[in-house]
Amino acid sequence: MIRSPSNSVLVTLMLAALLTLLAVDVATLQPNRIVAGEGYSLRAIMGLDGLLLSLLPFMFATWLAWFANARRYVVIVVILLVYWVSWPWGMSLFAQAMIEPGQQAARVGIGPGLWVLLFLLLLMVLEVQTRLGMPHLGRWLLWSAILVSVAVPFWSGVLNDLALVREYQGNADDFAAALQYHTLLVGAVVVISLTLAVAMALAMRSHDGLKRSVFAILSVIQTIPSLALFGLLLAPLAWLSSQFPLLADLGVQGIGWAPAALALIGYSLLPMTRNTYVALDSIDPNVTEAARGMGMSRWQVFFHVRLPLALPVIVEGIRITSVQAIGLAAVAALIGAGGLGTFVFQGLGQAAMDLVLLGAVPIIVMAVLVDMALSGLAAVCRRGVANAEP
Amino acid sequence: MSVRRSNMRLILWGLMLTAAVLVIPHLDVLFRLWLPDAREVIYRRDSFVSLLGNHLAIVTAAGLIATLLGVGAGIAVTRHWGKDFLPLVAQLASIGQTFPPVAVLALSVPALGFGTLPTIIALVLYGLLPIVRNTLAGLQGIDDDVMEAARGMGMSSLQRLWQVELPLSSDIILAGIRTSVTINIATAAIGSTIGAKTLGDPLIAGIVNGNGAYVIQGAIVIALLALCVDSLFERIGCALPSYDQGRI
């Protein structure tokens, strides 16, 4: 779907990226962990010749975008990917040049200009992907390539002098544990709230009054800010654990995983129940009527008609819930629930920005990946439904 | 919900919020019963009234800016001259919403530093997304025939926007602003970890010092504020009739 020959969106983004690279520092050099780094512009690093040389492919891509067609879009994507793949290596060269062997604590950081550039690059890839009307498989391959091309230098040691990597290496065990814990907490919350939601949705279908009061309560819970809900659960849970030592032994107390899990389930119930209810309720009665009329039993109708038709909407509910829970679990670190949020708040407390990144970036990546995977699953379910219907 | 019920709700939550802010500082005795050993059982570093005012000011400022920018962007990319940007903006708005607000808030610190202003900027950036998305949904959901008739009758593009498009999508746009503000009230509370003075302060202080009383006090006021603002939006929504006929 290529409308106009000149893609003003890409040209705008590219000009913005060019300006950023010319005017904003792309890298920083820090003598140690806490001290703010000194910024280096691309020109300062590469010299004028190097600057122009490194921007040449980009200017070529801008020209291509101005006179775009399908084949040129492919060339543009390739150029964008080259930039995307090469920045870690460039960063590594910068570190080798700037850090002298004796400086154990010194490290390089990603400068604001590079952050902006990376963001703009992703936007450009997104734009080209839309214009080319890429199929699902192509998109998956493209974004996997983007992810892998960053992951490889991270793990191969090329970026060992990068502050973020240093921070990771300093916390490698904690990081693995936090990641696992975060996943576990979110997974448990999603499973529990899905079970509860299905039960409530089924109950609401037979009791109309129940439906209104349940949704009213759930939407009040959803409105209450996460931090406040954690706080409100603190006193009752503390009281419970002091009254029942068994609970305390299990780890139920005012702070920690118990209030986090409870609050997360509370938040998850509204989207999950709403989607499940809608999924079961919005099925055309003519369809089930026809199924019954053809002699299917109640169970057959449920498994062969209702469930397949409801599944995409339920999966959509799981998607919303999971993405929401990933973010809220991060907040729960404040009340000692652990997980990736711990790094964020520790980092904020110590003013160690790379520790903040070590928490925040994986949280975002996790949310985006889960979102992509589950919307892909919902699409597959929907296609199944589309095929089932003549 | 009927106008009367939403009025009642708004008044109820409003009164409870006012009462909480004014009464909590005088509940020494009550909290002392719960925590007899604590050195102090009422958060007194700042008054709750000033924290509430600060919190509201941050959320309102962010909300107003995000509404102006978000609705503006939604309008811009649905005009003839801006439609090239529509696919990217629409995708960005939906992908961006999967970013957890707390992560966005945290990322604003390396970029902008600590304090109130970075908090407001992070709130604006995040708050934009639901507003943009709903503005797009509202404007694109208007029946093509209505727009065709508006054009055919000779309404100028500005007249179509003000008299047809915005009124017909106002309820969806309002829902977007409501989502945005709800999230921002919660995120602003977390903003006290990056140095903004908000109602999150007593909560964070309570968690850090192990003082349950502070936590409860902060939590109650924040929760009441959120419910109060939410019912305000409910009330505004009641004033806008919905026009299902005009929408596909």
Added chain:
Amino acid sequence: MQNHDTPTIALDGVTKRFGDECAVDDITLAVNHGELCVLVGTSGCGKSTTLRMINRLIEHSDGQIRIEGQQIRSFDPDQLRRRIGYAIQSTGLFPHWSVSRNIGLVPRLLKWPPDRIAARVSELMAMLDLDPETFSDKYPAQLSGGQAQRVGVARALAADPDVLLMDEPFGALDPITRESLQDELLHLQGQLKKTIVFVTHDMDEALKLADRIVVMRAGHIVQQGKPADLLARPADSFVESLLGGRDLGLKHASLVPVAMRMSALNGECLPDDESVLDTDSLRDALSVMLWRDTFRLLVRDVNGNPIGILHWRDAIRGDDA
């Protein structure tokens, strides 16, 4: 001010291309003042595109379109549209505005004073049989299909435009409502003498309403002429099939009033129930004859007085020409 020699709407070699596709190909058409011109054809033949080029909802690619001798490109599109009435099948009424506000739209755009708008709105509502008491404060969602379409037509007529464009305005209505609105349009047109371009895919509607029918196919005009001419001499098999093939005879009969074929009463005595009105069509008369199993019918005027007799031989004899 109108010069009756120049046609009110003139299309000259008009072409519309969407990309490589040619939706309307080199059309030349003139619609005279007070004429009701119906564009008819199967869907996708370019009739709607042609209509929408006249008020510049679609810009034509080639050729010239003139209104009262002036190129439409010389007007600002919004100004042009405000002086051309426009009614569409789905009505496109603004769901957030009351009926009276919807009708008053174009006068308001033209900045008429409020009392003049109010007067005009009630005049139009009366004209279209919409009781102002009942309807002015209703919203479109509260109207039936027929009522909504009346409001749509009233809105199109509001600023008293000379030219009216109607795009299948009655296409979504049930047959009875459609027929009554068609009758009403004919009645209105008798009084107002607007220049109307009307698009439909329904040949019966075209035959009933048109002063002139323009048959379109694949972006071309296949034939144009008075309804009777078309029926008498369809240009090709396509026009013939549009006219209904074997129904052609009956369709033709439906255009001829009984008064044209009746003969004087010679003191014959006919049963009362075997009668037709002089304004009924021959088609109606033939139907009554078939039903009553008779060869003769009594003809009455509107007041019920017997004024003549219709013999089946006269009814089915060739054209009057």
